[in-house]
Amino acid sequence: MTDLLLYDTTLRDGAQTEGISFSADDKIKIARKLAQLGVHYIEGGFSAPSMRTDMEFFARLREEPLGHAKLVVFGMTRRTGTKADKDPAVRNLVELGAPVAAIVAKTWDHHVTAALRVDLEENLAMIRDTLRFVKEHGVEVCFDAEHFFDGFKHNRDYALKCLAAAAEAGADTICLCDTNGGALPDEVRDIVQAVHQGIGIPLGIHAHNDCELAVANTLAAVEAGAVQVQGTINGYGERCGTANLCSVIPNLQLKLDRGILSEEQLAQLYETAHYVASVANMPPPEREAYVGRSAFSHKGGMHVDGMMKSPRTYEHIRPELVGNERRFLVSDQAGRGAVMFKAQALDLGLDKDSPQAKEIMERLKEMEHAGYQFDGAEASFELLVQKSVGKYQPRFDLEGFRVIVEKDRTGEIRTEATIKLKVDGVEEHTAAEGDGPVHALDNALRKALERFYPQLKGIRLTDFKVRVVDAPAQATAASVRVMIESRAGAKTWTTVGVHTNIIEASWQALVDGVEYGLLQSLGERGNAQ
Ligand SMILES: [Zn+2]
Numbered sequence: 057m058t059d060l061l062l063y064d065t066t067l068r069d070g071a072q073t074e075g076i077s078f079s080a081d082d083k084i085k086i087a088r089k090l091a092q093l094g095v096h097y098i099e100g101g102f103s104a105p106s107m108r109t110d111m112e113f114f115a116r117l118r119e120e121p122l123g124h125a126k127l128v129v130f131g132m133t134r135r136t137g138t139k140a141d142k143d144p145a146v147r148n149l150v151e152l153g154a155p156v157a158a159i160v161a162k163t164w165d166h167h168v169t170a171a172l173r174v175d176l177e178e179n180l181a182m183i184r185d186t187l188r189f190v191k192e193h194g195v196e197v198c199f200d201a202e203h204f205f206d207g208f209k210h211n212r213d214y215a216l217k218c219l220a221a222a223a224e225a226g227a228d229t230i231c232l233c234d235t236n237g238g239a240l241p242d243e244v245r246d247i248v249q250a251v252h253q254g255i256g257i258p259l260g261i262h263a264h265n266d267c268e269l270a271v272a273n274t275l276a277a278v279e280a281g282a283v284q285v286q287g288t289i290n291g292y293g294e295r296c297g298t299a300n301l302c303s304v305i306p307n308l309q310l311k312l313d314r315g316i317l318s319e320e321q322l323a324q325l326y327e328t329a330h331y332v333a334s335v336a337n338m339p340p341p342e343r344e345a346y347v348g349r350s351a352f353s354h355k356g357g358m359h360v361d362g363m364m365k366s367p368r369t370y371e372h373i374r375p376e377l378v379g380n381e382r383r384f385l386v387s388d389q390a391g392r393g394a395v396m397f398k399a400q401a402l403d404l405g406l407d408k409d410s411p412q413a414k415e416i417m418e419r420l421k422e423m424e425h426a427g428y429q430f431d432g433a434e435a436s437f438e439l440l441v442q443k444s445v446g447k448y449q450p451r452f453d454l455e456g457f458r459v460i461v462e463k464d465r466t467g468e469i470r471t472e473a474t475i476k477l478k479v480d481g482v483e484e485h486t487a488a489e490g491d492g493p494v495h496a497l498d499n500a501l502r503k504a505l506e507r508f509y510p511q512l513k514g515i516r517l518t519d520f521k522v523r524v525v526d527a528p529a530q531a532t533a534a535s536v537r538v539m540i541e542s543r544a545g546a547k548t549w550t551t552v553g554v555h556t557n558i559i560e561a562s563w564q565a566l567v568d569g570v571e572y573g574l575l576q577s578l579g580e581r582g583n584a585q
Contacts, residue, residue, distance in 0.1 A: 060278065060308065060316050063097040063198075063231075063260060063286040064090050064301060066332060067113075068130045070292035071101070075338065080112040082335050087117070090289070091125035093328050094321040095301075097198075097284075098122065099158055103131030103148035114152040128198065129154040133161045133182040136174045140189035149186075150193035157190050158231070159183075160200035163218035164207030176214060180221045187225035198260065198284070199227040205239040208247050219255060229258050229284050234273060237266025237296060241276040248280035260284030263299045265291060270299035275307055278314065285316075289332040290341055302329045302347045306378050319377075326379035327546075346378045353383035355431070360384055364397055386420070386430040386437045395420060398434075399441045406445055416444045426554055427525035427535045433552035435542075435572040436565070451574050452505060453478045454567075459493045459559055473500040479508040494520060494538075494562040501566060511577040512570065518543045519550075522558065540565040542573055549573070 067083050070076065078086070083100065090098050100117065101110030117127055131149045134140040141147060149157040161183045162168050168179045183199070190197055199222035201207075207215035219230055232248060239247075244263070252259055261277035261284070263270040274285060285308070291300030302325055308314040309322060329347035333340045341348045352375040354360045362369035367382065375382050384398050396408040399416060406413060419440065420430070430437040442448040455476035462470045473496035474487040486504040490496030498517055506512050519541035524534050538553045538561040549572055553564025 059283055060314055061096045061260075061284045062094070062301065062305070062316055063099065063128070063284050064095045064288060065099040065130075065262075065286055065298065066090070066288040066290075066292055068099045068101055069262075069294060069298045070288040070290075070336070072294040073292040073297065073336075073338075076292060076336050078109065078336070080109050080116065083109070083113045084116060085335050086289075086332055087113075087122055087125075087127070089328055089331055091122045093324055094317045095125055097128050097156060098125050099128040099130050100154065101130065102145075103129045103152060103157070104145045105148060111152075114154060118153040126156050126196070127154040128156040128158050130158045130160065130200075133159060133179075133186040134189075136172075136178055136182065140185045146186055146189060149190050150195050154195075156196040156198060158198045158200050159186055159190065160202050160233075161186075161218060161222075162203060162207075163201040163215045164203035165211045165214045167203055167207075168214075180217060183218060183221040184225045187222055187227055191226040196228050197226065198229040198231055200231050200233055200262065202233050203235045204232040205234045205243065205247055206236060208251075209243075216251070216254070219251065223255060223257050227257060229260050230255065231260030231262050231284060231286060232277070232282070233262040234264055234270075235262075237264030237270065239263070239269070239273055240267070241269060241272045244273045245276040245280045248277045248282055252281035258283045260286055261299075262286040264293065265296040265298065265300075268296070270297065271303045271307065274299040274304050275312065278308065278312070290329055290336075290338070290344065290347075292336065292338070300344070302341070303345045306346045306373070310373055310377060322377060323379040346373075347380060349383075351375070352380055353385050355385040360397065383434075386434065398437070402438055402441055404441060404445050404447055406441065412444050412446075416441060419444065423554075427537050428552055428554050429537060429539075430552065433539060433550045433565075435549035436551045436568045439551075439568055439571060439575075451479065451509065451571055455483070457497065457500070457563070459497055461493055471496045473497040475500040475504050477501075477504055479505070482508075484508075493559055494566070497559070497563060498566055501570060505570065509574055509577075512573070514577070515542055515544045515570070515573040517541070517566075517569065518548065520562075522561075525554065536561050538562045538565045540569050542569040544573055544576065547576070549576075 071078050087098050100113055129149055129152050131145050134143040134146050162172055165176055168176055187197055222230055259282045261274050261282040263273040287299035287301040287304050289301055291297040309316055326347045330340050343350050354363050359370045386395055386398050399406050457475040459473045471493055472487055472489050476485045484504045486500050488496055488499035488503050490499050502512055521539045523537050525537045533556040535554050535556050536558050539550055541548055541550045551565045551568035553561040555561040
C-alpha cells in the first residue's frame with residue numbers, strides 16, 4: 057500500500073460524456089460499485105441547485121452513506137460581486153452533506169479575463185472566500201486548479217498565485233488539471249515537480265485525454281509527487297475523456313509498484329468496468345487495456361501457438377490480476393492448432409487427428425466463408441463442436457414459425473410471432489408479440505419452451521447486432537450476420553447466425569443462445585466467454 061488516493065469522477069466528469077445521461081439511481085449504483093472497488097473519493101455531482109439529479113443523489117446518500125469511500129460534491133467558486141454565503145451553489149457545498157468539496161477555479165489568466173470576465177484580483181478573492189467559507193463548516197476541500205498546466209506555461213506567476221490563495225484559505229489538496237488535455241508527459245512531470253517543491257499541500261492530478269496521453273500524464277504526475285489520482289472508469293469524460301482509472305490503477309500497481317488496492321479489489325476491475333459501462337448504457341470495453349474483452353485474446357496463428365507453449369510469450373501480465381481472462385479466438389487465421397486447442401478445451405474427448413477434428417476444420421472454413429464469425433461467438437462454436445462429435449442433443453424440434461409485422465393507417469406497428477415446436481414428442485403452439493420481429497420471435501420461443509425448461513426465465517437477451525457481410529461473387533443477395541448476446545446472472549455468451557434473410561439469421565442465433573443457456577443450466581460442460 058502507498059499513500060496514493062484514488063479519486064473517481066465518473067459521476068461528474070464522466071456524466072459529461074457525449075451519450076451518457078445518468079439517473080439518480082444509476083449514480084447510486086455506480087457509487088456503490090466504486091466504493092466496493094476501494095476508491096477513496098467519489099465525486100458524485102454538482103452543487104448547483106438546478107442540477108436536480110445530483111440534488112436527489114446527494115439527498116439519498118445522506119440516508120445511506122457509502123462506507124469507507126468519501127463522497128465529494130463539486131462546485132465553483134462564488135460568483136463575482138456576491139458573498140460566498142449568499143451563493144446557493146456555494147452554500148450547497150456544505151449543505152448537501154458530503155464530507156468533501158471539490159472547488160474548481162480558473163488558474164489561467166487568459167481564462168479569467170476572457171471567459172470568466174473578472175479581473176485577476178477578484179478571481180483570487182473568489183478562491184479565498186469560497187474555500188474559507190467551506191472550510192469553516194468543517195468540510196474537507198480539494199481545490200481543482202482548472203487549466204493549471206496551460207496557465208503555468210502562459211503566466212506562471214498568476215497560476216501559482218491562485219494555488220497560494222487556495223493554500224492560504226486552507227485547501228487540503230490541490231489538484232492540478234490539464235483541462236484541455238494538451239499537455240505532454242514531460243511537461244506534466246516538470247510542472248508538478250516545480251509546484252511540489254514550493255507548496256506544502258498534497259497535490260492531485262486530473263488529466264484529459266485529448267492527446268491520448270491522460271494515463272501517461274497521470275503516471276508522470278504521480279512520479280513527480282502527486283498523491284491524489286483523479287480519473288473515471290473506462291475513461292469517460294468531457295470530449296475525448298479523462299484519465300482511465302482502469303488503466304491508471306493497474307499501471308500504478310503492477311508496473312510502478314505503487315499499490316492502491318488490495319489484490320482482491322484489483323481483481324474486481326474487469327467486472328467494475330463492464331458494470332459501469334452497462335449502467336451508463338455504453339458499449340462494453342472491447343479493446344481497452346487491461347479490462348477490454350480483447351485485452352488478453354489471441355488470434356494470430358503464431359501468437360496462439362506461442363501462448364499454448366507459455367502464456368508469458370504474448371501477455372504482459374496475468375489476466376486474472378485484473379479479473380480478466382485469456383481467450384483463444386476461433387478463426388481461419390488461428391489455424392488448425394488453435395481451433396483444436398479450443399475444441400479440446402471443451403473436454404468432449406476430441407482427438408486432434410480424428411476424422412471429427414478434420415470435419416470441424418472443414419465445417420468452420422465453410423461457415424466462415426458464408427459469413428459466420430466465431431471470434432466473438434464462442435457459444436455457437438461450442439455447439440458446432442458438440443454437433444461434430446455427436447454429443448449434441450437438440451432441446452426441441454421446430455415444426456415451424458411465422459412472423460407478422462403490420463402497420464395501419466395511423467402508423468401504428470404491431471408485430472406478432474407464432475411458433476410450433478415439439479419437446480420429446482409433446483407439441484406446443486404459442487404466439488407472442490414484441491417490439492420488432494426478432495423480439496417477438498424471442499418471446500414466442502421462450503413462451504413455448506418455458507413450460508419444459510423453467511430455467512429459461514433466468515436467461516435474458518442483452519444485445520443484438522446485425523451486420524451485412526460481403527456476399528460471395530455468385531450470390532445474388534447479401535447475407536446478414538446477427539450476433540446475439542444472452543445473459544444468465546453474471547455469465548454472458550454470444551451466438552451467431554447468418555442468412556440472406558435477417559429473420560432466419562436471427563433465429564439461428566436465438567436458438568443457439570437458448571440451447572447454450574440450457575446446456576449451462578443443466579450442468580453440462582460449457583465454456584462460454
Ligand atoms: Zn475534467
